[in-house]
Amino acid sequence: MFRTRTQHVLTLLASSFFLLLALASCGTNATGSPSSSSSASTKGNVIEVVAAEDFWGSIAAQIGGEHVHVTSIITDPNADPHAYEPTAANARTAADAHYFILNGAGYDPWAEKLLQSNPSSGRKVLNVGALNGKHEGDNPHMWYNPDDVTAVAHKLHDDFVALDAADATAFGQSEQAFLTTGLQEYHGLIADIKAKYAGTPVGASESIFSYLAPALGLKLITPDSYLKAVSEGTDISAADEATVEQQIKTRQITIFVYNSQNTPNNIQKVLNLAKTAAIPVPTITETLTPANASFQDWQSSQLKGIQSALATATGKK
Known part of the structure; x- marks a missing residue:
């Protein structure tokens, strides 16, 4: 179970009314376009997801819906994912993640170092390269492989259910919506x-x-x-x-x-x-x-x- 994101209003003269408000926690909502912030969810647990790259973050946000909060580290179209240098803020974000997605296969070695330098026993990691049987030296651009995209969507669904079984139905619906309606034009063009x-x-x-x-x-x-x-x-x-x-x-x-x-x-x-x-x-x-x-x-x-x-x-x- 994950604690939802809260903002506590604490003052020395706080009344019981404000204390009750502080206990009424609220989650966050992630959209199909991942960012470092999102609007609040009104119920359920929220899985803090960090994606090394925004293309995997977008998919995670759509599979997780309001039950995940996604932060993608690389979101600048002008950035070079191969040579990215993580910041102190990236390290703090990775340390707080419940779920971390990296591309793997030698594409983002900085992400692996980020995880190693910010260990967390409760954090689950999805290495997309390992999932799809790719290793350093293989072509790492798996988000351009329609079959690999589908495999990642299935894995995200399964992992989110494992982390938050209470919202399994919602994750299933979101996965189905992404793979059918969401990717309909994509597959049609192909x-x-x-x-x-x-x-x-x-x-x-x-x-x-x-x-x-x-x-x-x-x-x-x-x-x-x-x-x-x-x-x-x-x-x-x-x-x-x-x-x-x-x-x-x-x-x-x-x-x-x-x-x-x-x-x-x-x-x-x-x-x-x-x-x-x-x-x-x-x-x-x-x-x-x-x-x-x-x-x-x-x-x-x-x-x-x-x-x-x-x-x-x-x-x-």
């Missing part, structure tokens, strides 16, 4: 793109697109070693760089999907080549954009951009 453009050769700036491309039925022909190097900030081999440039110049790809939050020195040359070759360049990002968007609105907006770029490049409307 199905539409796959139906119209399956097998279409495409390129990408890094491995963030490596899970979504096959889900869309697209043939990602950019070398895996190139995608991984850009994602991890390591040197790109001359051979891979030449291959990517040749694929663009000779129009072997129809679109080039670009992560606008990861811009290594070579990327502007690649984008200029794509522009010269009249190859559309739809953009995607690592974190919620805008910062107050829900997971599904963010993803659906990006899918629409990819769909439009494919339509332009192929003439298939």
Whole structure:
């Protein structure tokens, strides 16, 4: 059982009336777009949830509804989740969490260090990489894999029920609403793109697109070693760089999907080549954009951009 969030009005002359008010605790409500604050809930226990990244925080907020209060650490679209430096406030937030979500698979090692330096025997941790069988060195961008998103939603539901069994029915309803109504447009766009453009050769700036491309039925022909190097900030081999440039110049790809939050020195040359070759360049990002968007609105907006770029490049409307 978790104590709900309260504000006590204590003065030396406090009357019994105010003492009763102080005992009437109230919870917090989390919305689909996580933030560090939320409105009050009028009943039930509130699970304090901290997410290293806002995309997992958004999903947690929707599964938990009014029975969770979600704080996401990385909410700035301009922040680099790989190189984030936690603050003292982040440490206090992590220490007070009942439930902590990190991406794992080497994506946010700072989050693991944050947990280790702020131990709590009562805190439950969801490592998404471990849940989905991913380890450091594997592609960590699991929020771009529709199957992994579903797995996380199920896990959040199960863990919230374990922490607050009294609200199991509410968690079940919220999970069902997220997976059906919430993700309806998202899954519809994925199905539409796959139906119209399956097998279409495409390129990408890094491995963030490596899970979504096959889900869309697209043939990602950019070398895996190139995608991984850009994602991890390591040197790109001359051979891979030449291959990517040749694929663009000779129009072997129809679109080039670009992560606008990861811009290594070579990327502007690649984008200029794509522009010269009249190859559309739809953009995607690592974190919620805008910062107050829900997971599904963010993803659906990006899918629409990819769909439009494919339509332009192929003439298939």
